[in-house]
Amino acid sequence: MTTPPGIDILQLHNDADRDGITRLVAGAILHADGRVLVLRRSAEDDFMAGIEELPSGAVEPGENLLTALERELAEEIAWSGAFTLDPGFVTHFDYIYGSGRKTRQYIFAVPHQGQPIALSREHTAYRWLHPTDLTESDLTPETAQAIRAWAAS
């Protein structure tokens, strides 16, 4: 994947370092016809069990935000092949992960172009959610806010 115009990946990494972030997560607002793909975490997950979330996951050693996103989309929804990011859109939210690591999830927008979605065991269901229906979801307030920011962009 190539970096789209208006998104400086190195700058995002630098901003996170500057802000004392020690764990980075890449997430995707995968959208089709104005709706956003949300996944339900397994009820057996020992962490945030059963909530809805965006396809996302932590950046591992040797990866950057984009290569991590590519891997996570492959792992979580079985997306293979190239995909593009919408130019210019990136948002983020911060939280403390389990043992106290300062985490930042950076969220990019990815147009869905008909690729089939197949879930891993991490998630039990998916659906396409319109931003006007955010209050009827089990998304966290932070994720809902990110989707609102995307809808307003």
Ligand SMILES: Nc1nc2c([nH]c(=O)n2[C@H]2C[C@H](O)[C@@H](COP(=O)(O)OP(=O)(O)OP(=O)(O)O)O2)c(=O)[nH]1
């Ligand atoms: N811990 C935590 N998670 C939050 C908060 N707010 C919020 O939206 N989340 C969401 C972001 C993610 O969708 C999910 C946590 O995912 P994560 O990537 O940090 O953790 P994980 O258990 O999936 O970690 P991993 O398997 O990728 O290593 O919860 C919060 O305040 N604390």
